[in-house]
Amino acid sequence: MRRILVEQIVKNLTTPSILSQKYGLLSKEEAEEDAKQIEYAAFVAATQHFRKEPERNGGSAAQVYARKSSELMVEFVKAGPKHKEDRETIPDLTILVDANGLSILLELLESRNLNHQRYSCVALCKLAEKASSLSPVDAGPPSPTSQVYLGKQYVNNPTFSDVTFLIEGKRFYAHRICLHASSDAFRAMFDGGYKEKDAKDIEIPNIRWDVFELMMRYIYTGSIDVNMENALDLLTAADQYLLEGLKRLCEYKIAQDILVDNVSLMYDLSEAFNAMSLKNACIIFILKNFDKLHAKSWYSRLIKRVLPEMRSYFVWTLTRLAEADKEEYTVKVNFFIN
Known part of the structure; x- marks a missing residue:
């Protein structure tokens, strides 16, 4: 079904219409790339909706899938044929960050599409920022236990x-x-x-x-x-x-020295000493530096190792946010064109 939708979107984007007369007609190459992005964004929206359905019969999720793909297709047609560096983004895909939304973002980290991985990293960083200074080592932490010192x-x-x-x-x-x-x-x-x-x-x-x-x-x-x-x-x-x-x-000080070339070793260090502050700092560093890290030969292996801890970290983050003001949180994911 997903392949059929991509083919249909390509056909619509390359077929003359009232909109194409006004905004221009996309080439087949542009349309094929755009269609993949549109379909994936619609699929993510439908998946999130499906996971929130009480009975999960899939009916309303299919409607979301169709509606979202139609909305995005219109936006792409309006964008018209442009050079890649000048292409606009399609409208933000808003993801409700509950347990289901978090699962979608984490799944995107293992997507074969680099853009999807990048968008997930950006969205997760936004989530951390919403927790008001949730960078795990942005200040030297106090001792977790009160104590009287001799001097x-x-x-x-x-x-x-x-x-x-x-x-x-x-x-x-x-x-x-x-x-x-x-x-x-x-x-x-x-x-x-x-x-x-x-x-x-x-x-x-x-x-x-x-x-x-x-x-x-x-x-x-x-x-x-x-x-x-x-x-x-x-x-x-x-x-x-x-x-x-x-x-x-010590974790706070060591975390200040995390670099692209040593983040994997730093993560190993955090596991060896069960150093949670350092481990969380590595997670945030990985998300913020995706563009520098993804080309490394060991990046995919690192992501597989980090994902379980990353899930725990953001579940903890969501709990902190919920305890703060009991609101639901959303992040916007921009699906840029390659």
């Missing part, structure tokens, strides 16, 4: 120290009460059945002194300077010791 004067201070860590052969003085309050990892270390529970000196392997000192400074003060030189090592330590606030600070 910087007690960092590596033997005063009242009741536990000592050995790092690279050097002693680091600490206070169990501070560590106990900081994370589940330290609570398990001191309350569980581990040898560290009653140990005075605890050896910490596989971590540099400077990284450990910064991690402890964060525990004691709630604030440290994270930069690109130490962010990855601190992320590793924060993940190991379950310090979510420090972990998110």
Whole structure:
């Protein structure tokens, strides 16, 4: 049926009519390309309508399919034959962004048509923008748990120290009460059945002194300077010791270095450490930089990997929007001509 409609649209666009006398007649090449775009836009509109039908008998969806294709065909005829760089867009296709509309946009990401992929990326970015600063790492996040800090004067201070860590052969003085309050990892270390529970000196392997000192400074003060030189090592330590606030600070800094050539590796990193802020930053970067990424040999594989997380991210986004003002949201998808 879809092929038949394309053929019929081509015929209508290339057949002399009252409109063509006024606006000009399209060539067969132009008409064939336009017909594919018209049919696909109509199909998307009909699919969304079908998914919202209570009984799903397809009758009203077929009417939407026919009506939308007719409306768009008239607009193309009015646009007339022009050079490709001067061609106008057909009217915006408005997609209601609920669960069904989101599914349509995500399906477009895997379309064989590059324009359809591009339009989906643009629409999803618009959706993120509607959530008012939903860029996942546009500000350093606060610690997710409230905590009272001892202060910087007690960092590596033997005063009242009741536990000592050995790092690279050097002693680091600490206070169990501070560590106990900081994370589940330290609570398990001191309350569980581990040898560290009653140990005075605890050896910490596989971590540099400077990284450990910064991690402890964060525990004691709630604030440290994270930069690109130490962010990855601190992320590793924060993940190991379950310090979510420090972990998110590291993700924020690392996300500022996402590039076209490293976004796939950055996404791998986010999965390795279950770093959700970094993962969401990768998703937004991929959508915003489609034109630079789609030619990469690994792009299609990356999209397949990212799609499940992308769906989760935008479901979360829709939930945020709904909780904000209970409104339905739409995005407009422009189907440009190649």
